[in-house]
Amino acid sequence: MPTETRRPNLFxxxxxxxxxxxxxVMLRQHPAxxxxxxxxxxxxxxxxxxxxxxxxxxxxxxAASWVVRSxxxxxxxxxxxxxxxxxxxxxxxxxLSEPGCAERLRAYSPDARIVMILRQxxxxxxxxxSHARRDGEEPCERFADALDAxxxxxxxxxxxxxxxxGHYARYLRHYLEVFGPERVLVLFxxxxxxxxxxxxxxxxxxxxxxxxPAPTAHRQNRSGMPRSRLLHKVLRAEGFKRAIKALLPLGxxxxxxxxxxxxxxxxxxxxxAGDKARLTAEFAEEIRxxxxxxxxxxxxxxxxxxxxxx
Numbered sequence: 001m002p003t004e005t006r007r008p009n010l011f012x013x014x015x016x017x018x019x020x021x022x023x024x025v026m027l028r029q030h031p032a033x034x035x036x037x038x039x040x041x042x043x044x045x046x047x048x049x050x051x052x053x054x055x056x057x058x059x060x061x062x063a064a065s066w067v068v069r070s071x072x073x074x075x076x077x078x079x080x081x082x083x084x085x086x087x088x089x090x091x092x093x094x095x096l097s098e099p100g101c102a103e104r105l106r107a108y109s110p111d112a113r114i115v116m117i118l119r120q121x122x123x124x125x126x127x128x129x130s131h132a133r134r135d136g137e138e139p140c141e142r143f144a145d146a147l148d149a150x151x152x153x154x155x156x157x158x159x160x161x162x163x164x165x166g167h168y169a170r171y172l173r174h175y176l177e178v179f180g181p182e183r184v185l186v187l188f189x190x191x192x193x194x195x196x197x198x199x200x201x202x203x204x205x206x207x208x209x210x211x212x213p214a215p216t217a218h219r220q221n222r223s224g225m226p227r228s229r230l231l232h233k234v235l236r237a238e239g240f241k242r243a244i245k246a247l248l249p250l251g252x253x254x255x256x257x258x259x260x261x262x263x264x265x266x267x268x269x270x271x272x273a274g275d276k277a278r279l280t281a282e283f284a285e286e287i288r289x290x291x292x293x294x295x296x297x298x299x300x301x302x303x304x305x306x307x308x309x310x
Contacts, residue, residue: 015096102178
């Protein structure tokens with residue numbers, strides 16, 4: 001039977017387009033973890049908990065259908081967690097950068113743990129552009145044009161904040177100040193891609209749960225241009241997702257969606273070397289600061305290297 005409603009004690013805060021959805025799907029399959037549906041309720045960024053401090057895009061987001069606005073509705077997301085599930089989590093990527101979020105998370109759940117998964121910032125930005133093109137949110141057909149247009153946009157969504165969302169050192173430093181280093185785990189996208197078992201053990205150890213064999217992690221939230229926009233919209237409609245999750249086994253819904261996306265989404269070309277070099281140069285100092293904060297060697301992030309796709 002469901003136990004009394006508890007507050008979440010795990011927040012996957014981003015970065016956006018860096019593997020948070022895949023990690024959330026993996027965690028959802030651990031018997032000691034309960035992850036919310038929807039994955040990104042956004043309550044502690046845009047709901048009533050932070051509304052008085054919102055302006056610009058935040059107030060627009062508060063009115064959006066995808067935001068869980070009331071505390072009652074937010075806590076209902078975790079109502080079905082049972083006694084074995086000691087970790088209750090959600091994965092709203094807006095929490096990484098939205099002003100005041102770290103403080104709201106700490107006030108709401110003082111013993112919570114924070115997990116960040118970070119990606120080379122130029123590659124992350126290109127993936128965000130590809131995602132925005134997929135969803136019809138980005139009018140610029142060239143990534144370079146989207147970068148040039150960024151500064152002129154009024155109250156853009158987080159997806160279109162290509163540079164702002166890549167200031168990882170700034171955001172990490174603030175979370176460390178608010179929560180303390182013992183409650184913040186920093187993971188890296190390339191480890192999820194290349195060494196998922198190792199990353200999984202690291203995450204389980206941090207959460208104090210048994211490191212069972214890593215669940216299969218099919219790639220989530222693919223970017224690209226849909227061949228059928230109608231099919232794409234249906235797959236992402238909240239009502240459709242809730243209905244499918246009620247009918248299909250845990251983890252299988254993500255696999256089905258991934259298979260459909262693999263067929264329906266046309267992959268965009270990799271990011272051009274010039275665009276990557278341009279953005280990487282802008283982020284160079286930030287990357288060095290992140291190295292100092294995490295102790296991770298990120299020299300490979302500082303080279304233009306291969307282009308990125310979604």
